[in-house]
Amino acid sequence: MKVRHFLARDRFQTLLDRLVEAGYEVIGPRVRDHAILFEPLSRVEQLPEGITDAQAPGHYRLERSDSGRFFDWATGPQAIKPLTFAPRETLWRSERQPDGRLVFREQPPEAQPTAVIGVRACDLAALSIHDRHFLNDAHPDPHYRERRRNLFLVAVNCMRSATTCFCTATGDGPRVQHGFDLALSELDDGFVMEAHTLEGQAILDALETTSATHDQLEQVEAGIERATHQQTRRLPEGSLPDMLQAAVDHPHWQSLNDRCLTCGNCTAVCPTCFCQTHVDQLSLDGKTSEHGRQWGSCFDPDHSYIHGTVIRAERPQRYRQWLTHKFGTWVEQYGRSGCVGCGRCIAWCPVGIDVIEELAALSIAPEAALSKAPDDAPALATNAAPATTPARPTDGEDTP
């Protein structure tokens, strides 16, 4: 069995110090703009001590907690996605030479060794999903790879779940399982720690720890157990890809038309969404052009634009793309669902749309749901496009 160590709370600064000495920039949770964000960190005083979060559909508030712990909150709006998949970056530049020739120059990312403290189980699961997407054999993404390679991950076991969390349902938490260097479990008087890589072991060896007592280990287990039992959200039984495939014309999608703002917040906060928009920026003298990418979203009408047509012109079609991709077609693409149960999309949806509730409504057989709907309930395959989007070319209603 792995040796578990105990680092007293008043020695926690030494972890930050050892990481800095080892050459890492340290990033960790800090309160900013009334939320917990991952930012550069050098002193333990900067950690969200005694702060917890209250989350619910469309709701996220930081509150004082009765404990003096640093990691007594569940998830902030963003964890580590921006550290590996940059929100905006330049990929290459083109330069026009005086003789008209074009030269293309790659812009490699300036990644530096970065240690992240406070990574949750759901975030690690999301990272391994992104690894599969960005580091595939055919075209590994050098920008992602460079940032990814430079990460040192200090994970934290969750001892408390928000009401929005459902990582037990997706099988991704609350206990961290793999893909980290060091793991922490926070108790009132300190941290039970274990190393999972040689780099993690080297940092751990440089700390003044004691070996964790039986009692401390039991407290850790009880804490993880508590976080598990706090979760009440469940996914519908059975295969979600099959359910969503069968629900493609479900009348319930239409109800999203009145609720979803298509703001794309859910895709921005989701740790697994990978969509990108590529953009070109010409310099003022017209000689160089930067080709970059930024986060995209399937809620953006441009996302499916082609030949003057927006394929997913209607709001419910875009919501359907999001939910069906996350919980359905993702499984065929990457062997598992694209949801790690972090609950961010639920808390950060401005109108409180809750994926769990939508999945539940969609899992009621369409016939049963239809019989409840008025006779003229609009199905998705209507010809009526909203006036604000280009009209579709007339094409046959026939379905294969």
Place this chain on the structure above:
Amino acid sequence: MTSALVPFEAEVVGCKDETPDMFSLQLRFTDPEVQAAYRFSMGQFNMLYLPGMGEVPISIVSDPDEREMIDHTIRKVGSVTRNLGELRVGDRLGLRGPYGRGWPTEEAEGTDLVIVTGGLGCAPSVSLIEYVLHRRGRYGRMHIIQGVKHSNDLIWRERYDAWRQHPDVEVYLTADTGDTLWPWHVGPVTQFFDRIDFDPARCSVFICGPEGMMRAVIKAMRQRQVPEERIWLSMERNMHCAIGSCGRCQLGPKFVCRDGPVFTCRELAPYLTHRGV
């Protein structure tokens, strides 16, 4: 490691206006080694880049055995394609590719071909037809059915006339709306399927055009007992990366850029049934 997203410099070696809004470009990589190593198959596409404007996916229309040049036929619809239409011999642009999975030209050998295209998006099928005509003996009868929305939309009338001259090649043209000068049929492409003589058990059906038309053709072909895996479709979606990274071209679980643009009907049937997927 260089990113697969960085283009190579290419040079315009030929350009030709086809119609007021269609033109063809002949391109060649300026680095002879890159050009010599370049291989593609029928129905694949390249990403063409204009500085400051961006990249667009464009099908390769030349013959894969022709290694000197890469041909594209393009319709001016927006900023990038309009400016590509301004390029002249000697001008430089960015080019990367080839991408995707093209037409199953080998699998189709020895079978009757039914090629159904709709609208102006027929570039990928024109190259396919030319390819087959250059290897006529390897394929059975060829039926080409081209539908357009309005009779004014028909391009390449001469090409259709030339194709008709080949043995065992039939060309049917039809418009949804014709005018008095339109000598051909008026009505949907599907009206021909009962008249043309092909073996449903030994045929390859290639479809390219608006998705509504594709749905109608698939339905008619199923009624004629053509197996779903003998029906191929060339799909279009918004594309930015062409390598399965940006997520924009997704169609159900498929990345059109990587898994397509050519799919069998069997692969796509569940996702074609509905609008906005």
